Amino acid sequence: MLMRYVMSSLRISLLMMIVLGLGYNLLVTGFAQTVMPERANGSLILNDQAEVVGSRLIGQENRDQAFFQNRVSSIEYNGASGSPNYAPSNPDMLKRTSDAVKEWHTQNPDVQIGSLPLDLITNSGSGLDPHISPAAAEVQIPRISKLTGISPSKLKLLVNKHTEGRELGFLGEPAVNVLELNLELKSLMPE
Template sequence: MSTMVHEGQETRPRGAILWIALRAGVLFTVLCGIIYPLVSTGLAQTLFPDQANGSLLKDKEGNVIGSELIGQSFSGDPSYFHGRVSSIDYKGEASGSNNYAPSNSALISRVQASIAQWQQDNPDVPIQELPIALITNSGSGLDPHITPQSALVQIARISKLTGISAVELESLVSEFTESRDLGVFGEKRVNVLKLNLVLKEKLEK
């Protein structure tokens, strides 16, 4: 059997080295490709089942209507709360934004169109009260949240269209306002899909 020589010292036969490499490859394939995924998946399903399955939200009939991590467009129905602008139409497989500079003509045109639509949908709210978050795209284009103020300024429109009192809608926004993570990180926010799910139930009563 052939051997390998290094600096005058005889080492293990080549065949033995190949056999060791083969066993190591099989061992790490089993550990990293089978055992680790099974253990991590099992722990996730046991400890965090909702998050592990995509943080899915269901209606009262049990039908999946989306994920609390991915925004949806409600701009076609003025009787619901609207979320942030999405340059990718909230397509989960295409996360990202155009990353335009403030001087970009396409961005300016899009913002002007968003402002015009806001004025059309919310004639009772002065343009000065329009939060910038409602006319700007998030970095991912999938942001499911808006600021509490962005929800409150829509109440006049929704109350007028649905007949639900402004006081009741304000209470609803307050109920679904999430605090900063660990009380420190991020900002207070409102999940638009969760909010609209409850609003939908009220409208169907």
């Protein structure tokens, strides 16, 4: 009698592993591939040679000052998501923020520190945010114009073109995807 219950439990467990562990995942993946294949495949961005250069969903480190810079990343854009969640009074947070302000001012001496948007010196919750605010993009225009020779007005138009509105018209804030902006900026640069 006990053996019958054990075997019955094992069969149900095996069936549930197949249905929920394999079947459900195949169903959801198939649905996603049918309804939104671009998103299901990681929202990848391709260059002119059809090579993957990144994702619309994950920020990338870019140290070239001729391009727009992302938010500060507490994880150095290594692909793992997370943030130390320091309180504003934490000495490590104060030092990191102070260092970010000094570095920013060194790279952008024409911009007043008081006009520096906070998203350029603070990190997002995931540490991989691909977006910055339109103000954070605009404040970088003088440096980029000086380094690339592209006029500030042309760069402003580029930022406006890549500014995404609020989700559903009322959720979140307008944002600029840095990778997409930099890819178009690169196409405007002289060889």
